[in-house]
Amino acid sequence: MRSPEGLARRVFTAAALLGAFLATLLLLDSRVFATLLGAVLGLAAHEWARLAGFGQRAAIAWALGSAALYGLLAWNLPPSGAARDTVLGLGVVFWLLVAPSWLRAGVTRSPRFLLAVAGSGALAIAGLAAVSLSPAQLLLVLGLVWIADTAAYFAGNAFGRRRLAPTISPGKTWEGAAGALAATLAYAILCAMPGAPLAPYVHGAAWAGYVGAVALLCGVSIVGDLFESALKRRAGVKDSGTLLPGHGGILDRVDSLMPTLPIAALLLHWATRSA
Numbered sequence: 057m058r059s060p061e062g063l064a065r066r067v068f069t070a071a072a073l074l075g076a077f078l079a080t081l082l083l084l085d086s087r088v089f090a091t092l093l094g095a096v097l098g099l100a101a102h103e104w105a106r107l108a109g110f111g112q113r114a115a116i117a118w119a120l121g122s123a124a125l126y127g128l129l130a131w132n133l134p135p136s137g138a139a140r141d142t143v144l145g146l147g148v149v150f151w152l153l154v155a156p157s158w159l160r161a162g163v164t165r166s167p168r169f170l171l172a173v174a175g176s177g178a179l180a181i182a183g184l185a186a187v188s189l190s191p192a193q194l195l196l197v198l199g200l201v202w203i204a205d206t207a208a209y210f211a212g213n214a215f216g217r218r219r220l221a222p223t224i225s226p227g228k229t230w231e232g233a234a235g236a237l238a239a240t241l242a243y244a245i246l247c248a249m250p251g252a253p254l255a256p257y258v259h260g261a262a263w264a265g266y267v268g269a270v271a272l273l274c275g276v277s278i279v280g281d282l283f284e285s286a287l288k289r290r291a292g293v294k295d296s297g298t299l300l301p302g303h304g305g306i307l308d309r310v311d312s313l314m315p316t317l318p319i320a321a322l323l324l325h326w327a328t329r330s331a
Contacts, residue, residue: 065301073300073309081191090130090187096306097183098123103296103307104175107287109168118172126180130187136325140188144318147181150174151276151315155283159224163286171287178314185317189324192253197273197320201312203243204236204274205281211235220278225285228278237274244270257327269323276319277312284311 080089101122105115133140154174158166186194212232220228248258248266258266284307288296297305 069301069303081194086187093183093186094123094126094130096310097126097179099297099299100306100310101176101179103305104179104287105172107284107291107293107296107307108171108175109291110172118176122176122179125176126183129180129184133184135188140184141322141325143181144185144188144322147178147185147315147318148322150178150181151279151319155279155315159221159279159282159286163283164290179310182310182314182317185321188321189317193320193324196247196253197316198313200240200243200270200273200320201277201316204240204277205312207239208232208236208278211238221282221285224282224289228282228285233278236278237271240270240274241267273316273320276315280312280315284308 080092098119102115102119105118106112110118129143133143163171189197208228209232211234212227212229215231215235216229218230219226220230220233244254244266246252248254248263254266284296288294295304296307299305300309303309
């Protein structure tokens with residue numbers, strides 16, 4: 057259990073981050089948001105490179121390279137279309153096929169260069185996905201991931217018995233994952249009720265695909281969390297960094313978003329084009 061002081065610090069940091077994020081997303085020009093997002097991705101890439109085993113100078117180089125790659129993609133690809141969808145699809149392939157296989161094979165034994173390349177690409181593609189979505193769509197995806205994380209934490213603490221990945225993250229349980237799935241499905245149903253943002257796209261037979269897509273997003277958010285946990289286990293640390301009091305590092309807050317954003321962006325693009 058967290059101490060009252062630790063919990064208060066965590067809540068304060070979360071509230072400050074949420075306020076700053078909403079102000080940036082909703083009040084500032086989209087180009088300002090995209091630029092600030094690049095800085096955040098650079099910080100996350102720095103943490104990823106450090107976890108992979110690189111020193112400070114090399115990690116800074118990886119951070120700059122990741123931010124540059126994101127900028128190259130975000131500023132040069134058209135807002136929608138085959139080129140952007142192809143890049144997002146690379147992220148989908150990584151998180152659905154490569155990352156799970158990598159986790160089974162053992163991240164701790166992987167070359168640090170390969171890990172850093174994967175992290176830089178995954179972060180850049182997640183950033184591209186974020187700026188490909190409208191503010192409302194982005195908030196819907198963020199809400200799903202945050203609800204999944206919160207529900208997994210509380211359900212795991214209350215009912216957790218069977219470990220999900222004991223060699224990677226002993227604290228995660230199947231009961232926590234089930235709680236995350238139940239909570240995200242409830243959230244998704246509310247988002248598709250009459251008058252809700254997704255109502256125009258979810259009706260009739262589309263409900264089956266919608267529920268399946270939400271379950272997929274919940275599942276890949278857990279994969280992202282586990283992958284970062286494997287990196288931290290490799291590095292022998294509890295948190296990816298110390299920038300966020302009570303939360304750890306930037307990567308600790310975006311690990312579940314990295315796989316979720318590109319998949320959600322492709323699904324939402326497809327839904328809006330098909331409506």
